[in-house]
Amino acid sequence: MIQFGRATSEADLNQILDLQRQNLPEHLSAEERVKEGFVTVSHTLNLLKVMHDVCPHIVAKSNESVIGYALSMHPKFAGKIEVLWPMFDQIEAIRPKVRNYIVMGQICIAKAYRGQGIFRQLYQTMQAAVQPEFERIITEVDVVNTRSLGAHYGVGFEDLATYESGGHQWKLIVL
Template identity: 30%
Template sequence: MEIRYAVPSDLNGLLNLLKDNHINSIPEEEKKNGFITTNITKEQLYSLMENEKGITVAVNDSNHVIGFALAGSWNFWQSWPLFTYMIEHLESFKLNDQILTVENSYQYGPVCIDKQYRNTGIFEKLFSFSLKSMADHYPYMITFINQVNPRSYAAHTKKAKMTESGTFDWNNNHYWLMAIQTK
């Protein structure tokens, strides 16, 4: 297994993993194991990969994508309504008494691991690589977690050591806003 920046040949694998783990694709009984809510196109993934170096992938020995973490500037994410909402309210959140802003933070996520590779340490490796990849540009990483996704919350608080900086509601969903220093 290797953790690295994504390359164009990874795009189809990324899209397949996104589709297979999207909230609209998985049965209700499997949602307790985690899910993704963000819709993103191949063109948007390519832009994130090329312009922001914002896609970290885990690949198996056959170079097949088995996990990923997305990260990008707020400028990249602003075309999605949820992220626009977050941008508008970001400065109401703090980490270590520091107000979080679009200038001092970036958005991390979604992150996803293929089912057969979960609980193997890949999440921690993806998270660490992604965190370090943006550390020279931003002092804070931010993500949000739907409160009906306790698996993600546990992974980000226990394994990634992120701090809950508050909660917010959007589109009839309740979210935790999580943050961590990049260095």
């Protein structure tokens, strides 16, 4: 049985980092990146902890093992991850100004558990956990990550902007 909720321990955070490492582009073949998707940012345990202390991350667990996660990133961390600076610039440029939002900093599901509705349930759990403090969840997806983009649209995300940064084209999307 898969359980959904907030990460509750450093062991959870370390398991998030393990799953993250497995799904970075440098650990996947080109075919896997197209078919399965990938994650872009590599976090440190310290940064993950600090982010978690402000707004706890959401995890899916099977037998006490983290098999999926959705990272919560409060806007006050906008300057902490260089690759995300352009995303926060885009959010700030939107008019009318976007207020009352949290950034979903990264979502990932272990390969053996994909296609089972875990992605959708992670977002439903996140929405329930962050409301009423945050009314919107914003994230960005590399347009070449078609699996992720399709999954996000499938749970109700809508486009805010498309922009280029670091040689990649990004979709800034909101739920």
